[in-house]
Amino acid sequence: MTALATDLAIELRGVTKKYRYFTLDNIDLKLPRGQIMGLIGANGAGKSTTIRILMGLVHQDSGAARVLGHNMPAEQVAAKWDIGFASEDMRLYDSMSLGWHMNFIRSIYPKWDAAYAQLLLKRFGLRAEQKIKGLSHGQRVKSALLLVLARKPKLLVLDEPTTGLDPVARHEILRELTSVMADEDRSILFSSHNTQDVEQISDQITFIDRGRMIDSMDKELYLDRWRRLRLEVPLGIELPALPGIIDVRREGRLAVATSNAFVPDLASAYESTGARVQRIENMTLEEIFVANVEHSREEVEV
Amino acid sequence: MPGALILSQTDKRPIYVQIMDQIKQRIAAGDWVEGQPIPSIRQLAVDLQVSVITVKRAYYDLEREGVIVTQHGKGSRVSSTPGLGAQLREQELQQHLEQAARIAAQLGMAPEQLEDKLREAGDRIAENERELI
Numbered sequence: 001m002t003a004l005a006t007d008l009a010i011e012l013r014g015v016t017k018k019y020r021y022f023t024l025d026n027i028d029l030k031l032p033r034g035q036i037m038g039l040i041g042a043n044g045a046g047k048s049t050t051i052r053i054l055m056g057l058v059h060q061d062s063g064a065a066r067v068l069g070h071n072m073p074a075e076q077v078a079a080k081w082d083i084g085f086a087s088e089d090m091r092l093y094d095s096m097s098l099g100w101h102m103n104f105i106r107s108i109y110p111k112w113d114a115a116y117a118q119l120l121l122k123r124f125g126l127r128a129e130q131k132i133k134g135l136s137h138g139q140r141v142k143s144a145l146l147l148v149l150a151r152k153p154k155l156l157v158l159d160e161p162t163t164g165l166d167p168v169a170r171h172e173i174l175r176e177l178t179s180v181m182a183d184e185d186r187s188i189l190f191s192s193h194n195t196q197d198v199e200q201i202s203d204q205i206t207f208i209d210r211g212r213m214i215d216s217m218d219k220e221l222y223l224d225r226w227r228r229l230r231l232e233v234p235l236g237i238e239l240p241a242l243p244g245i246i247d248v249r250r251e252g253r254l255a256v257a258t259s260n261a262f263v264p265d266l267a268s269a270y271e272s273t274g275a276r277v278q279r280i281e282n283m284t285l286e287e288i289f290v291a292n293v294e295h296s297r298e299e300v301e302v
Numbered sequence: 303m304p305g306a307l308i309l310s311q312t313d314k315r316p317i318y319v320q321i322m323d324q325i326k327q328r329i330a331a332g333d334w335v336e337g338q339p340i341p342s343i344r345q346l347a348v349d350l351q352v353s354v355i356t357v358k359r360a361y362y363d364l365e366r367e368g369v370i371v372t373q374h375g376k377g378s379r380v381s382s383t384p385g386l387g388a389q390l391r392e393q394e395l396q397q398h399l400e401q402a403a404r405i406a407a408q409l410g411m412a413p414e415q416l417e418d419k420l421r422e423a424g425d426r427i428a429e430n431e432r433e434l435i
Contacts, residue, residue: 036353178351182344200317205357220359223316282316 009187015063027234029216034184038198039191042207047191070160084148087159092132099128117150158190225261226283231255233275246295321360330390337382
């Protein structure tokens with residue numbers, strides 16, 4: 001069966017979708033099985049459109065989308081047995097209880113794990129008899145997540161799972177997501193603009209800005225490529241333009257250079273001009289996100 | 303959680319470096335002994351709530367440094383090098399000394415001056431400890 005023949009949980013190739021005021025342009029990404037991918041981008045960047053295409057909810061104009069070996073949107077019915085999808089606008093019935101929803105999902109999905117569902121109720125501090133309309137935002141998010149997690153799907157697709165949650169609820173959700181990864185055969189794709197969550201739990205990172213994909217790769221390799229170099233430059237010496245340096249800010253004798261392709265040779269190259277490298281700093285994903293978006297927007301506008 | 307490592311959000315170093323550091327500390331302290339099995343990559347990732355790839359990176363670098371050994375299908379263990387704990391403590395001292403030497407050089411200090419400063423620091427610590435008794 002094709003679904004078993006691939007080591008990729010998700011593969012998008014050249015996926016494009018045009019709207020009147022927005023184009024999702026030529027998206028390529030690969031998520032290996034057993035890994036978590038964080039999809040990062042500002043509001044309106046195209047994260048939700050990307051997710052809707054790979055769920056078969058929106059049909060791409062061109063390009064290929066394969067999810068668990070199924071072509072989307074053509075084979076979405078077969079694919080959806082093994083995909084758990086949760087988004088903010090997921091509709092639960094207000095007048096029904098969480099327990100009613102649990103029984104409903106259980107009646108559809110034979111792989112429903114009742115013991116795990118009970119455990120999640122406890123861990124998330126939820127009660128089955130509670131009606132949906134009485135729930136807080138955080139409780140709703142956790143309820144929706146419980147309903148997909150207890151199905152034990154091979155792939156979880158989560159649109160902004162931690163947005164608007166208090167720190168404790170966020171922590172509870174991140175813990176459940178990472179514990180899913182104890183099983184090497186399960187994968188997660190989630191979108192977020194909380195870069196700290198993405199930095200903590202993702203194996204793969206994909207950046208989208210204004211409908212274009214800026215980067216998509218292994219998180220450790222990615223973080224490793226970015227550095228900030230703090231330099232002391234004697235007055236009268238101009239810093240040379242070096243490959244891999246995307247930004248230099250200088251005031252007087254002090255300069256800060258940002259690299260997106262760091263190698264130790266960069267530091268030696270600066271030193272050979274008479275500058276002194278005071279410090280080479282790692283960058284957080286948040287700092288990289290901002291630097292990257294600014295840099296790629298400049299490139300587009302040139 | 304067995305022997306939970308604790309990561310810090312205010313620690314500016316990458317998470318994989320923090321993981322390496324804490325594993326070395328456990329070995330240096332003698333809590334993890336030579337040849338002892340350690341958590342699998344996936345298990346530690348779940349325990350620490352970080353990505354598998356981050357722990358993999360830490361284990362890979364620890365293996366390159368000869369601190370742990372990973373065998374396919376058998377998991378990872380502390381390397382069987384005799385005196386590994388003492389070696390790691392020595393290494394840590396060396397790093398601090400190199401850092402001090404670097405700053406001294408930047409300040410234009412001669413090695414003898416640094417030696418004096420080191421002796422003074424030792425005296426101050428000894429004095430503080432006497433006061434505590």
